[in-house]
Amino acid sequence: MVTLSDVAKEANVSKMTVSRVINHPEQVTKELRSLVEKAMKTLHYSPNSAARALAKNRTNVVKFIILENIDTTEPYYMNLLFGITQGLNRHQYALQLLTSVDEITKGNADGYIITGARSSDSEWLDKLDKPFVLFGENRYGYDYVDTDNKIGEQIATQYALNKNYQSIIFIGINEKEAFEYSREAGYINTLQSHNKVPKIFRLPNHSHSAQHFIDEHWKEFAHNTCFICASDRLATGVVRAIIAKGGEIPKDFGVIGFDGIFLDQVSHPKLTTVKQPIIKLGELLSDMLLQKISQSGAQQGELLIEPTLIKRDTTRN
Amino acid sequence: MVTLSDVAKEANVSKMTVSRVINHPEQVTKELRSLVEKAMKTLHYSPNSAARALAKNRTNVVKFIILENIDTTEPYYMNLLFGITQGLNRHQYALQLLTSVDEITKGNADGYIITGARSSDSEWLDKLDKPFVLFGENRYGYDYVDTDNKIGEQIATQYALNKNYQSIIFIGINEKEAFEYSREAGYINTLQSHNKVPKIFRLPNHSHSAQHFIDEHWKEFAHNTCFICASDRLATGVVRAIIAKGGEIPKDFGVIGFDGIFLDQVSHPKLTTVKQPIIKLGELLSDMLLQKISQSGAQQGELLIEPTLIKRDTTRN
DNA sequence: TTGTAAGCGTTATCAC
DNA sequence: GTGATAACGCTTACAA
Numbered sequence: 001m002v003t004l005s006d007v008a009k010e011a012n013v014s015k016m017t018v019s020r021v022i023n024h025p026e027q028v029t030k031e032l033r034s035l036v037e038k039a040m041k042t043l044h045y046s047p048n049s050a051a052r053a054l055a056k057n058r059t060n061v062v063k064f065i066i067l068e069n070i071d072t073t074e075p076y077y078m079n080l081l082f083g084i085t086q087g088l089n090r091h092q093y094a095l096q097l098l099t100s101v102d103e104i105t106k107g108n109a110d111g112y113i114i115t116g117a118r119s120s121d122s123e124w125l126d127k128l129d130k131p132f133v134l135f136g137e138n139r140y141g142y143d144y145v146d147t148d149n150k151i152g153e154q155i156a157t158q159y160a161l162n163k164n165y166q167s168i169i170f171i172g173i174n175e176k177e178a179f180e181y182s183r184e185a186g187y188i189n190t191l192q193s194h195n196k197v198p199k200i201f202r203l204p205n206h207s208h209s210a211q212h213f214i215d216e217h218w219k220e221f222a223h224n225t226c227f228i229c230a231s232d233r234l235a236t237g238v239v240r241a242i243i244a245k246g247g248e249i250p251k252d253f254g255v256i257g258f259d260g261i262f263l264d265q266v267s268h269p270k271l272t273t274v275k276q277p278i279i280k281l282g283e284l285l286s287d288m289l290l291q292k293i294s295q296s297g298a299q300q301g302e303l304l305i306e307p308t309l310i311k312r313d314t315t316r317n
Numbered sequence: 318m319v320t321l322s323d324v325a326k327e328a329n330v331s332k333m334t335v336s337r338v339i340n341h342p343e344q345v346t347k348e349l350r351s352l353v354e355k356a357m358k359t360l361h362y363s364p365n366s367a368a369r370a371l372a373k374n375r376t377n378v379v380k381f382i383i384l385e386n387i388d389t390t391e392p393y394y395m396n397l398l399f400g401i402t403q404g405l406n407r408h409q410y411a412l413q414l415l416t417s418v419d420e421i422t423k424g425n426a427d428g429y430i431i432t433g434a435r436s437s438d439s440e441w442l443d444k445l446d447k448p449f450v451l452f453g454e455n456r457y458g459y460d461y462v463d464t465d466n467k468i469g470e471q472i473a474t475q476y477a478l479n480k481n482y483q484s485i486i487f488i489g490i491n492e493k494e495a496f497e498y499s500r501e502a503g504y505i506n507t508l509q510s511h512n513k514v515p516k517i518f519r520l521p522n523h524s525h526s527a528q529h530f531i532d533e534h535w536k537e538f539a540h541n542t543c544f545i546c547a548s549d550r551l552a553t554g555v556v557r558a559i560i561a562k563g564g565e566i567p568k569d570f571g572v573i574g575f576d577g578i579f580l581d582q583v584s585h586p587k588l589t590t591v592k593q594p595i596i597k598l599g600e601l602l603s604d605m606l607l608q609k610i611s612q613s614g615a616q617q618g619e620l621l622i623e624p625t626l627i628k629r630d631t632t633r634n
Numbered sequence: 635t636t637g638t639a640a641g642c643g644t645t646a647t648c649a650c
Numbered sequence: 651g652t653g654a655t656a657a658c659g660c661t662t663a664c665a666a
Contacts, residue, residue: 001374003643014653019645029651049425050376051643053367054658057318060367061411070399075579078395082387085414092424094378094411097402107409108366207583240585262392266524266580268557320659331637336661346635368659371642638665649654 002043011039049092063109065098068116075262083282091290111289131292137178145284148304149179152274153186155309156228156256163316165226165254172230174202183230210237218245226254232263255314269313276307319360328356366409380426382415385433392579400599408607428606448609454495462601465621466496469591470503472626473545473573480633482543482571489547491519500547527554535562543571549580572631586630593624
């Protein structure tokens with residue numbers, strides 16, 4: 001293993017100069033710096049992260065805590081995880097994955113990325129002793145990264161209007177959480193700006209609940225209706241119900257989902273959906289947390305990333 | 318932060334005694350041991366893993382390398398990852414996730430868990446300088462953990478026979494890899510022991526390729542046929558094609574999948590499938606790798622875990 | 635069986 | 651701007 005000392009010898013400088021080139025390059029003269037950089041390259045030097053962690057009183061580990069039931073959300077989180085680790089890898093950070101808050105005290109970490117947090121979680125969040133960032137909007141002032149839910153549904157609703165669907169109905173998730181409010185707001189705003197009256201139904205986030213709901217209320221839905229759904233899961237159920245009832249997609253009925261992770265590609269016909277840039281969001285989460293750690297816990301604020309509408313076979317083209 | 322020294326003081330022993338209680342408890346007398354253990358508890362001592370890593374010349378990081386295209390396999394891997402991290406967490410190990418072999422040299426690790434390795438990968442696998450274990454059967458002598466693919470399809474095929482499906486057809490994945498051979502072997506063995514002639518078709522592992530195939534060859538499939546599929550993905554396509562053709566499931570046609578991760582629950586009708594104990598497999602992967610690391614790379618052999626048949630709506634009951 | 639001393643590779647601190 | 655020294659918390663090697 002090649003160490004800092006090896007590089008120092010090779011470059012004829014002290015260990016500290018090498019360390020400075022790595023951590024505070026601006027404190028080193030150009031000449032020495034390039035000398036050291038050359039030495040690092042020729043020796044293929046790679047810092048020992050345990051030693052660094054020890055000296056800096058860090059762990060170089062971040063915990064990722066998933067508070068939702070994993071069974072129902074898997075494909076979604078794999079992508080997020082991916083983005084997160086890509087962000088972490090760049091900074092030689094490793095990950096620990098937790099599904100229960102209980103484990104949070106087991107072993108050390110420099111910070112936490114938390115997803116699926118609900119209003120009720122703020123109780124213990126406030127007690128955390130290490131920096132953390134949330135995945136998902138919240139209105140308690142916690143730093144977070146999320147898709148711009150409002151804009152997402154604005155785009156979807158506007159698209160449905162452009163495609164001349166007469167009636168535009170929102171199938172939401174029956175949870176009193178920020179992300180849902182934002183999605184509904186995007187829908188409502190857009191409809192109102194076109195002098196149309198919003199119509200919202202809220203259901204548990206399962207395909208079968210949506211399927212059941214559409215089935216039960218089938219007579220109430222005129223032809224030329226587009227369903228804006230708050231998730232691909234709901235959208236899948238809506239599509240299935242429409243097909244079962246003999247409705248024609250996309251001619252008489254349009255369906256737009258939200259998420260764009262896996263499900264939308266597996267479903268048939270292929271779903272038009274608002275695609276969240278999940279991998280990107282994961283990277284941003286890492287970046288935000290690592291920055292927060294390096295700034296000893298300074299507030300980072302919120303980061304909303306605009307999603308994109310993927311146009312496929314459940315809307316007119 | 319409470320350190321080894323703090324515990325030592327509290328228990329009136331030397332640091333080394335505390336260290337021994339943690340690492341080699343058998344070398345310490347009962348009296349001292351319980352004294353130290355008590356001290357650790359009252360102080361809420363938790364070892365600093367960076368310091369330990371540094372002293373032992375370890376990193377306490379394991380890299381998990383996914384060689385397959387992530388888009389098509391996400392839900393599957395989330396569960397695996399889960400199991401892996403559960404195993405790692407127990408030993409204070411953290412994870413780094415890679416999707417490309419190139420990154421393997423970036424940053425240090427004590428070992429690798431590798432999934433999706435194909436025959437052609439042995440070239441660089443042989444050159445790895447750290448211990449590794451594979452997820453998935455191989456016939457090159459690499460240590461691995463996998464579902465018992467052969468037994469899985471034996472169970473599935475036997476079940477189809479018990480349910481009196483007359484014709485039993487295997488829809489396989491057209492890859493020349495060990496797992497596929499094993500699955501086919503399980504099917505073939507079982508049929509032959511009942512004096513029936515195996516019939517195997519091999520397709521790319523996508524639902525639409527299965528759907529297309531069944532659609533094209535529809536006339537060749539008599540009523541009273543059960544399709545044993547090498548993946549839920551294929552099974553989903555088969556189901557869709559049968560329904561589109563007006564075939565009755567499960568009365569006239571049975572379908573059995575393989576995997577039991579996510580897709581089987583989302584599909585309608587719900588899939589009968591051979592469920593892999595993925596989380597368990599992940600844990601075993603961690604355990605095997607950590608053991609291998611602690612034994613400085615000693616051979617660990619193979620570990621095959623029996624899957625279970627989940628009986629649902631695509632087979633007669 | 636227990637304790638002492640040295641060292642793991644890095645960074646912070648304080649001289650120069 | 652650069653370098654010597656101590657320190658981070660733990661384990662290995664050796665001495666008692």
